[in-house]
Amino acid sequence: MRRDVQEACRRLGMSEADTVRLATVVGEVGRGLLGARALTGRLVLEEAERPRLIAEFGWSGAVRPAPDALQAAGRLLHTSRWDATPFPRLVLGQPLPVTPRPLAERAADVREELRGLAGVSMGEELRSQNRDLLAALQQARAHQEELQRLNQELEETNQGVMALYAELSSELEATNSGVVALYAELEEKTRELSLLNEAKTRFWANVSHELRSPVNGVIGLTRLLLDPGADPLTAEQAQQVHMIAGASSTMLALVEELLDVAKAESGRLEPELVPVDLRMVLHQLHGTLSGTARPGVPLVVPDVLPDSPAGPLVTDEVMLTRVLRNVLSNSLKFTEHGRVELTVDFTERAGHPWCVLTVTDTGVGIPVEEQARVFEEFYQVRGPHQRARSGTGLGLPYARRLTELLGGRMMLDSAPGAGTTVTVEIPSGTAPRPGDPAGGGPRLERVVLVDDDPVFRTTVRPALAQLAREVTEVGVSAQAIAVIRRERPDAVLLDLTMPPPDGYQLLARMAEDRELDRVPVVVLTANDPSGVDSSRLVHALAVLGKTHLTTARLADVLSPVLPRPRDPGTARP
Known part of the structure; x- marks a missing residue:
């Protein structure tokens, strides 16, 4: 293992110092573990922000x-992790130099190199270590001879120079010790900051999830109350329910922004590309945000859009809406006179279509020295303009992060008293093939819904009624297996987070x-679907988030088990 680590490090261009550190620690740890039952070791090239070579026991x-040995590994290596469960495992690693070559090609080169090496014997390993030791001794001897030569030259100088040299050497040694201690302290502080940032991201995600579940319930119940088929409300009641729905939607948008920031920082937020009716998006934003403008400050959006050279805009509609909402609301907040205007243009770059959205205001403007900092999370430009204008400092940083996730960029140009111009440029991707529409299509005979949240069962009930002729709800998870075995459903919708089981x-x-292993299961979760343990869900048909769960989304996922249209008289397969 030590020999393979050395060869892999050198083949991958790792520095000699890092190579010696990793190989030495691997050798020491491996020697201590010899004799352990089922001992295995492997080398892995790990893809990360900076690739790493991992030795795992x-x-x-x-x-x-x-x-x-563990203490030495923690001091010498970039990665050192010891896990006792579910089985003993020790992970050691060092970062690799960044090269333009893909990691898969580099891995293939190393694999081929290691395959060509002969087996290792104790004699060969001892000879290899002896060669390293001889090389170190030769280098030490060369250094010693050089020191002797320098000493002879120094002896030929006067005593004053000798005293000065000794004094300078002493000061240099003390300085080096201080630098080493400072470097170790900086590394420790860097690790602490990284842990704090991870804790912050987890906190955002957990708090956002705990807030989002009840808000989803409120929104779902207001929709049921406002449904045309529900019992009629008085005018005052309808107005109050509309106000509740609007406030709940605003709260959900804020909570989802926090959750998206946490997901974006952890790399788990991915856009879903679909054709977008940009004119409708702008119309909805105009209706939503016009009421937040100051008197006499109009929000101007185009009624007619220019023709796109590649057809309709294809992007993530939710992300784009949030980007524009944050930019427009920010402009409206700090514009007391004049106007806020959004313009749209389409262009091509290197044969690919792009959409350019520009928001221009006549507000207070931003000083040049502050323009870079407005994209820092929670930072707000201080000054008289902040009075009576609340905010979290997340709007522009969040909008820029979403723009980058869409493959675009956001630019800002501003001057105090002259207003601000924010330009959002995003590519128009290729839309995925849409699935069959949900409405009016074939339906399943029986569906079982297992969820301990009565509010969610109530809100999802109308959507399930369009997909199945008979829906059985189970609120106690311990009864689920018996109900599923009795009903023999065409599909099961299963909540992930419930009291055991x-x-x-x-x-x-x-x-x-054996009686239930072929029943299709769709897993539902109020958490981020990308953060669940997918290794335990291999038997599920799909994993869906509860937020914005619609009949069309369920129908798309259940399309493999929906009955197909057939000619009269044809036997059912």
Whole structure:
């Protein structure tokens, strides 16, 4: 393992110092683990912001790495992690130099190199270590001879120079020790800051999730109250319910912004490209934001859009709406006189279509020295203009982050007293092939919904009624298996987070049951679907978030099990 680590490091261009550190620690740890049951070792090239070479040991039994070896690994290596569960595992790693070559090609070169090496014997390993030791001794001897020569030259100088040299050497040694100590302290502070940032991201995600679940329930209940088929409301009641729905939607948008910032920082927020009716998006934004403008400050959006050279705009509609809403609301907030105007233009770059949206205001403007900082999270430009204007300082940073996720860029040009211009440029991608529409199509016979939240069951009930002739609801997860076995449904909708047994456990029981292992299961979660343990959900048909769950989305996921239209008289397959 030590020999392979050395060869891999050199092949990948790692510095000699990092190579020696990783190979030495691997050798020491491996020697301490020899004799452990089922001991394995492997080398992995890990894809990250900066690729890393990972040496991983795994074994079983009560053997543990020596504490001094773990301490040395923590001091010498960039990555050192010891896990006791679910099985003993030790991960050691160093970062690799960044090159334009893809990581897969570099891995293939290293794999081919290691395959060509002969087997390792104790004699060969000892000879390799002896060669390293001889090389170190030769280098030390050369240094010693050089020191002797310098000493001879120094002896030929006067005593004053010798005293000065000794004094300078002493000061230099003390300075080096201080620099080393400072470097170690900086590394420790960097790790602490990284841990704090991760904790902040987890906090945002957890708080946003806990807030989003009840807000979703409020929005769903208001929709049921306002549904044309519901019991009629008085005019005052309808107005109050509309106010509740509007406030709930605003609160949900703020909560989702926090959640999206957390997901974007962790790299788990991905755009969903669909054809977007840009004119309708701008119309809705105009209707929503016009009421927030100051008296006499109009919000101007185009009624007629220029022709796009590549057809309709294809992007993530939700992300684009949030970008424009944040930019427009920011302009309206700080514009007391004049106007706020949004213009749209389409262009081509290197044969690809782009959409350019420009927001111009006549507001207070931003000083040049502050323009870079307005894209920092929670930062707000201080001054008299902040009076009576509340905000979190997340609007522009969040909008820029979403723009970058869409593959575009955001630029800002401003001057105090002359207003601000924000330009958003995004590419128009290729739309995925749309699925079959949900309305008016074939329906399933039976569906079982397993969820302990009565509010969610109430809000999703109308959507399920359009997909299935009979819907059975289970609010106690312990009864789910018995109900599913009795009903023999065409599909099961299963909540992930419930009192035991939770969704993971119920799905595992169904997979082990010969009578139920072929029943399609759609997993529902109020958490971010990309953050669930997918290794435990391999038997699920799909994993959907509860937010914005619609009949069309459910129909698209359940399309493989929906009955197909057939000619009269044709036997059902």
